Amino acid sequence: MKKIISHLLIISAFVFVGLSVSAQMPSASERAMKQTNWMKSNLKLTDDQANKVQDVNLKYANKMDELHKSTATKQDKMTSMKSDEAAKDAELKAILNDSQYQTYLQKKEEMKKQMKEKMKEKKQAA
Numbered sequence: 001m002k003k004i005i006s007h008l009l010i011i012s013a014f015v016f017v018g019l020s021v022s023a024q025m026p027s028a029s030e031r032a033m034k035q036t037n038w039m040k041s042n043l044k045l046t047d048d049q050a051n052k053v054q055d056v057n058l059k060y061a062n063k064m065d066e067l068h069k070s071t072a073t074k075q076d077k078m079t080s081m082k083s084d085e086a087a088k089d090a091e092l093k094a095i096l097n098d099s100q101y102q103t104y105l106q107k108k109e110e111m112k113k114q115m116k117e118k119m120k121e122k123k124q125a126a
Contacts, residue, residue: 028065033054039057044100053092053095
């Protein structure tokens with residue numbers, strides 16, 4: 001169960017890249033735009049790539065909202081999130097060049113590590 005929660009938080013962290021989490025969750029379109037802007041600056045996207053990446057980010061932000069609202073079990077939600085993450089990565093790989101995609105994967109791993117560290121700190125503080 002802890003592993004599921006950990007994975008859920010890691011994936012969620014990626015979805016909310018660059019967002020300062022507030023009491024009210026931003027809309028899917030706001031989250032997608034912020035993620036696209038982050039990718040523009042960190043991956044040096046062309047205008048054409050940015051438009052395509054925005055579409056992908058919006059598609060998966062909407063899927064995340066649907067999943068969040070669903071009544072599926074935590075395990076089913078986690079399975080769907082992993083599947084969606086893999087599908088999103090595949091779509092992004094088709095848009096990005098090799099260097100951009102490798103940078104994307106590296107940044108994604110860095111964020112996962114940061115989230116794990118934050119969770120560990122919270123756990124120790126509790």
